Amino acid sequence: MNEADIISFIGNKFAAKNKNIIVGFGDDTFCFKSGGKVLAVTKDMLVENTHFKTAWSTPFEIGYKAVNVNISDLASMGSVMPLYILVGLGIPKNTKQSYIKGIATGIQKACKEYGCIVAGGDTVRAEKITISVTAVGECLSSPITRRGAKAGDLIFVTGTLGDSAAGLQLLQDNKKSGHKYLLSRHKAPKARLKEGAAIAKCNPSAMMDISDGLHESLKIMSATNNLGFSITAERLPLSKEFLKYCKINKIDPYALAISGGEDFELLFTISKANAKPLQAAIKGITCIGEVIKDEDIRYLFNGKETKVKHTGFNHF
């Protein structure tokens, strides 16, 4: 049972028709109408050894990442103003006060960057450090969901792909020096909040964040829309640090960029007509392919469909 299955199961179990629910289960963020506004609530939990290791990340980075992962979910809905963060901290016995302060400082820094307030919290004892963040925001325009892609639409991503996966490999191989950028992309990722708002203005047809890797995200988008994607692999945006890392270590950069998780970039589809003003208005986005009718994910190199080794990034 993987995450999508569990979410789908709980979603089906609790499917509810409610006129105030704008975006329910199965999207990055829950959005509901209240008092003439649309509010967005999301929660993501980071668990020691699943999402971070204390040997690799500083407590500051852990707190910083916990907030960013949630802001990324808000960003994927388009133009959302983060308002409040609630923090649930699971802390092992004998955790040092300075460690908790480090986590708190990381949370505070991230909140400051996004203009939101840590407004509540709860601490419990746990065997592993667990940070459950709930982010509350206000949608400033209609939420962009995962559903709505149409055959013929173009598909874009923000930023670069694979950096976080390379950063994780470096940590696993205990190669920490000289790779500040890649390590930072894994340990202290930044959410694409401004980009989400800018993209929303250009009428994208569907959007989500790439938390579990490009391929996993495309699979979700594909199943949600009963459509497929034709990805021009050589167009995938790769950082020079990432390419250098792959070259030295004889890794296929495309395979890693496709399967690696936790980039927290945005993935969105948009009609060809809307893509032109989009590309004129926003820097740092890349068209990586097109939406196709068949529910399939195809990777093309030099116009030919190619099998790309991808393991996916699935916690289960």
Next chain:
Amino acid sequence: MNEADIISFIGNKFAAKNKNIIVGFGDDTFCFKSGGKVLAVTKDMLVENTHFKTAWSTPFEIGYKAVNVNISDLASMGSVMPLYILVGLGIPKNTKQSYIKGIATGIQKACKEYGCIVAGGDTVRAEKITISVTAVGECLSSPITRRGAKAGDLIFVTGTLGDSAAGLQLLQDNKKSGHKYLLSRHKAPKARLKEGAAIAKCNPSAMMDISDGLHESLKIMSATNNLGFSITAERLPLSKEFLKYCKINKIDPYALAISGGEDFELLFTISKANAKPLQAAIKGITCIGEVIKDEDIRYLFNGKETKVKHTGFNHF
């Protein structure tokens, strides 16, 4: 560093003045103004072996309790209508699908009882089962906070105290048969949502839920209000099942009722003038003492101050 210290530390660190925040850090629930309404958001995390054991509780009970613990936080703010529940599930590898379904069914049952909807969720891999629930509600009247008690006010509790602690002891001693009531009070507690709303109508001066035991709650109320409490111990409401359990096991019922946690009853203060209509209007509440000027917690037996052995109930 205990929970109050950590909360206080994070609270101080993130203290913020914001005109939309009605109730911030340091109370059961965060309340904020939005679009002419006051919304309430709370989150509580249940962690395997801290809050439940899989050998003791069914997955249904675990899911049911996770929701109730959060609804109890909403109830402690007075008249709050629960709207939405978001669930973060941390699941160990190889957890059976039927187990997850059991948790989901418990969550669903509790939500049905309180008329709220499971509206979103997230699953992650964790070494221990972790359920992080976020509850969103709408305040139907001004939130009742922990602050506001005055010397001379009376102090009340709902229901009975100590049942959950006795239930926990029974589980620890592997005595499961013949104690359905006490076990159920520990494994599948019910939040006092209706009671909270009814109490709110009678103008209580302060309120909180008793999640960590009466003594711990009084300590928090005392520190928050710079006041103390004189508790008439023989007035503490104790169930006949609890008294029977204590008698058979030669346990001081008052000590256990004072120190035992997870009763999820409401504790509130109210002026003597307001207490009369309150007692006429609401059944199942008990006056247990009075608010005093000195920041101290005194337990009286037959009018004499008595030391009561209490260990408190502190996860840290």
